[in-house]
Amino acid sequence: MxxxxxxxxxxxxxxxxxxxxxxxxxxxxxxxxxxxxxxxxxxxxxxxxxxxxxxxxxxxxxxxxxxxxxxxxxxxxxxxxxxxxxxxxxxxxxxxxxxxxxxxxxxxxxxxxxxxxxxxxxxxxxxxDLMVNRSGFDRIMAAGGFISVRTGAAQDANALPISKEAADSSMDAAECIGCGACVASCKNASAMLFTAAKAGQFNMLPQGQPEKHRRVLGMVKTMDEAGFGNCTNQYECEAACPKRIGVRWISKLNRDYTLAVVHDTLLAPVGKGGGEG
Amino acid sequence: MSTIMLDAKIPAGPLAQKWTRHKQESKLINPANKRKFTVLVVGSGLAGASAAATLSELGYKVKCFCYQDSARRAHSIAAQGGINAAKNYQNDGDSVHRLFYDTIKGGDFRAREANVYRLAEVSSAIIDQCVAQGVPLAREYGGLLANRSFGGSQVSRTFYARGQTGQQLLLGAYSALSKEIARGNVQMFPRTEMLELVVVEGHAKGIVVRDMVSGEVTVHAADAVLLATGGYGNVFYLSTNAKGCNTTAIWRAHKKGALFANPCYTQIHPTCIPVSGDYQSKLTLMSESLRNDGRVWVPKKKEDCGKHPSEIPEDARDYYLERKYPSYGNLAPRDISSRSAKEACDEGRGVGPGGLGVYLDFADAIERYGKDRAGGRELPQAELQRLGKEVVAEKYGNLFEMYEQITGESGYERPMRIYPAVHYTMGGLWVDYNLMSNLPGLFVLGEANFSDHGANRLGASALMQGLADGYFVIPTTIAPYLATQKPGSVTTGHGAFREAAEAVNVRTKKMLDIRGKRSVDSFHRELGLLMWDECGMARSDEGLRRALARLPELREEFWNNVTVPGSGTDVNQELEKAGRLADFLEFGELMCIDALHREESCGGHFRVEHQYTKDDEAKKLGQAGEARRNDEAFTYVAAWEYTGDIARSILHKEPLQFEEAHLAVRSYV
Structure with missing residues (x-):
């Protein structure tokens, strides 16, 4: 047949x-x-x-x-x-x-x-051979790559309008597939593009605001502890990224990080309660 | 002699009230006791990750296992098109009942009504949950969520995130899981494969796993085991599944007593990129959402097939879906679209290499959108084209890119070529309304169970089911079982664990010791080809019997002549593949047995002997060439019991009773 x-x-x-x-x-x-x-x-x-x-x-x-x-x-x-x-x-x-x-x-x-x-x-x-251990990425995610919402606690999805621009921009960052090419391309083996994209996705959205500072501080700290290097703005990561995640997310992370440090030290210490300033 | 009594445990009362009442009447476990229970979750896709995260939030101790190097990589991630929900945000007449009915009808009236209704009922809450998690679903300028339409429905109820909805929903579930891992309540085991289920006094109480890096085999005991390990599409070798997708977990559970339901129901997806060579390792799907704007056609005459598509004038093209199904057109359901493509190619009217392709053409959409964008302005043709392509790129840009990467052709400049490919498997382990298999303590979620899609799954329903099962169903339905158990009553010290681990080690050693002449892949390709030929898009009595004769021979040859290099105490990808293939070689036989016994055509199961004829069409019974169900004889779930010999599997029938849905010929004309 x-x-x-x-x-x-x-x-x-x-x-x-x-x-x-x-x-x-x-x-x-x-x-x-x-x-x-x-x-x-x-x-x-x-x-x-x-x-x-x-x-x-x-x-x-x-x-x-x-x-x-x-x-x-x-x-x-x-x-x-x-x-x-x-x-x-x-x-x-x-x-x-x-x-x-x-x-x-x-x-x-x-x-x-x-x-x-x-x-x-x-x-x-x-x-x-060609197989590597990228579990450092998972540890970075567990240090703040989420919004703490319990299942069942959500309001109606349309109760919180989010501008198309913010949603689209968040999606640009969320497209990261966590492959690690950014790290492999970087002479410092920095994970800044990955971390920035992951934090940025949430930080762009209103739902992500309450935990914004602790997210950024936690993820950056874990990134450093995992042995990834520093970012020296060579932009090799953007060129290597299969999803074309832009280095603008690193700028945003840097800005969010500075703000978080200020909040943490001066206004509302992370993890100690207090307002959102 | 079998003693199994199938009880679907469907709650009493009217369909629309069953779930609410069931939730109210289900036993609860108080928060202080929840932490004493341990639950094992195998698989970290939409169903597994959402279940693991939610059960942990509730307080249960969870251990979650996946074969991937990270929970975030499970194959749910590849789902492109979207997720259905009966929100009726578009005000186009959608409702829970309509989503329920579309799903039941789409499944060709072979799904369990109460489960499907519950699925439609919780669909809205899934969208709420995902948005709260920060999943960036597509929005309109006003800030509200956008929708698109999908095959098999006449309303616009599909939520999406570009062409990567599965990715975003999975990352949402993974983020919830990460949160619970950080809290220390979920212990995650990546690069770990389940190889055996442990049953103690009839109850599922643990699993045996292999660490895929060190090769170490370990056992885990728990109060309940959840399998969320996906479908069995890779039995065909070529499918849209990831390379690692396998049936091992559910097949092992089946061999330990869990019934396997409707294994012959497989879905062939109509819009995949055609095969290009015999080295091909997988098939790539392009979202069905493309059919919103793309028009499917083949040349009317065979002689035109070799021509460049632009040389074939409009009147020499056959837009066969629009012709045959005027009210659904290019959005006809998957099984129907796939079969129509096969028919066109069987008639010799296929295009591309081997004549195995049909065109999916965006020229009209580009022109229409170009004019829309121009807003009545008179613009040169080239400018209109540019504007039109812009809109198409916004909607489907990543899919066009993917198509070009694989084929080297641009979908903007010439019609894409598509062909059906194995995509989703509706069958799976039998579960009751509580998602519990006939083995107490063994729960099965997502694609791994059989429950919600009948004989054919509608687009954008798999994501819905996976998350419904994990976020909203299992957290309620696991409690009544756990309430009957003493937490931690079975430990790994029990002899059943030692026995199961020993069985795993013996099997591994056996495979390594064969040192035959044929590679694992060559056996898998042969199995895939056999299954596609005889148990694929069209099945016949004769063909199925041929497959049933060949399968035991192929198994025999595998166990005598396969070559698995390396050892069991190291990374050994050939060993992993061999173990999975050994299970597929057994499973394929059950699939053919089920397909042979089901003497009717329904949804994705098409028996050539059972189709409407021209005479039937004249009598207005159904369209010629369409699937002909036999409701009198086959309105049941076929749940197979393992007896030690697959050929002698015992059939158990769960009759399907329809209270709300009226059994009708599934017409999309």
Whole structure:
């Protein structure tokens, strides 16, 4: 029975293919040394995604050495933020506003050499090969990346009008997928863009105002404790962000932070009750 | 001999009062006692995260597990289009009853009425909750929330956040979860996979998990276990699910006694990007919201299929959805739209590689919006086009971008090509009105259960169900069960934990020891192809029997010839995949058994033997080629019991009684 699907398998795979020289970072564990493994990837269809190219490579590695490359990935549609590797020195590779899973091989040329490394940062310890531990982001979120509202305590959604501009702007920040490319691109391994986007989403909205100061103080403190570096305004993060989150959020965080410090020290100490000033 | 008695525990009284009365009559647990109970939540998507956060707020001790590296990454995040709620903010005649009826009808009258009504009833509170959490849903200039319309409904009741509604709602639930983690009341276990359910004296009392970094296998005891582990779409290998989505948790629970309901109900989503090659690892969906403005067509004549779409004149195009379903047009429900696309391609009128695609065209929308923006001004055509594209970009910009990234083509310049793909699975573990399975103490939420969508889910209803279950249903319905339990009565010292952990270790070792010749992926692709061919968009007696003959062979080959490199004491992604695939290989058989037994067509389950004919159409029974239900014989939930041999699974029937909804032919003409 020639089914649709089978037809498809017969009729496709006519796309242009590439032969590539890969140099992939291999590291057995967090404390082990690492090296670049050289792999020849041949006949890679240009319509394949970057991760599908690695799938093809891994299928070969499994049969040859039994040691496939470990890398994080899940949704493969650019939204979960699980995947991420440094490709030719750039987090998520050469195409702006694109996650690794959405990068397609047509971006490369036949005969290219491609260097593939993990996101490197002190606060992102390598687990194995290209897989890193980004739990620092979760700790930053637990330090204030929320609005404390209990389920069931909410008023009618339209009881609080919010200007379209504020909502849209909040959404710009909320689009962050938490992949960590901002950290990987920064020479200081700073998490300012991530933290700024997360705090900014809430701080733009009226619902976010009551906890604004404690949110900012808590998230920044945790960011520092997690081992992320300082921001020195090089804007590499904005260039690397697959969701094009702008550095204006960092400006806003800095402003909100100053205000929070003033409130905390002079007007209404955070965590000690008192008014909102 | 089976002793299971299915009792859906539907509260008495009129439909509209059942939930209110149930809440009033349910047992409560006082705040001082709540903290003595531990609840395990497996999965951190919309259902899992909202349940974990809310139960923790109430005072229960919660442990939450997910296979992702962070709770924020569960696949709910990929839902694009929106979430339904019966707010009637648009004043277009919406109501709880209408949302209820659309959902029941959309599910082709194969869902449980009381559950669906409750879903519609709590839908409004979900929107309130999310907005209070700071979810930036789309707004109008006046500051009020915006809505869009969606397939299968004639009102505008869908709330959205650009094309990333699932992301925003999940981040909302994750923020609530983070708040409870910070409070120390939820313990989070990322990169942790559940591999076994522990049952003690008939009650679910714990789980066995594997740490996916260290390989360590540990056991966790609790007073109740909640599974919110999503659907089983990856049985088809290619689907819109994330790569890690799997059926292991619910399948393991099934093998420990939980009934699996309606496994054959799967949803094929009409608007996905067509497959481009045999290396393809997943399919990408584009929100159904695109059908608000895009027009679906194929050439009328086969000969035109190879032409550039701009060379095909208007009168040579077949806008088949508008032709066949004039009142719903391009917004016909998913199953109907998908099947229509398949029919067009089967007739040889498909476009793109392999003839497996139909056009989704925005040219008219661009022109219409351009004129709207011009506001009566006479502008040059190029300027009108620019204005029109601006509006389309505002509404769907990210989807157009995604399409271009994947295909290398611009949807503004030429029609997009789309094709149906496996998307959502309506079946799942059987649960009663309280979301409890037939195993006391085992609750199942979200896509992992079977309860609310019948044989087909309407767009923008999955997010609604996940959050309804987690935020509003389970916090009420878990208490009556816990009230019958002595908190902490079962500990990991019980022999059942040691046995379950040992079973996990034995299985892992067995997979590692095979050292065969075929990779896990190659088996998974073969399984996927088989399931798509024989148990996909159209199913036949003959095809299903072919699949049922092949599946045990494939399983046999897997257990003798798969190669799983590496060890069990380290990160081993091949081992993870192998374990999941082993469960899919078993589950696929139950799916085919269910599809074979259901001798009717309903919603996403289309049996070629059961469709309306031209004669039926003449008699005004139904449109030729549409799904023909058999209400007399099949108005029931098929809940399957595991017996040790899948081929001998025992069928239990929960009859569906309709008090409010009138069983009708599902017409969208």
């Amino acid at each position: 020639p089914s649709l699907f089978r037809n498809f398998y017969l009729k496709t795979s006519m796309a242009r293919t590439l032969n590539l020289h890969l140099k992939i970072w291999r590291q057995p564990g967090p404390d082990a040394g690492g090296w670049f493994q050289e792999i020849e990837a041949s006949e890679i269809p240009e319509t394949a995604s970057f991760l599908e190219m690695l799938d093809i490579v891994n299928q070969k590695l499994i049969s040859v050495s039994g040691d496939p490359v470990v890398f994080d990935h899940d949704c493969r549609e650019g939204i979960c933020g699980t995947c991420g590797m440094v490709i030719n020195g750039v987090p998520h590779g050469p195409q702006r506003g694109t996650t690794t899973c959405q990068l397609h091989m047509r971006t490369f040329n036949d005969g290219d050499t491609i260097w593939i490394e993990p996101f490197r940062a002190k606060a992102f310890p390598i687990i194995k």
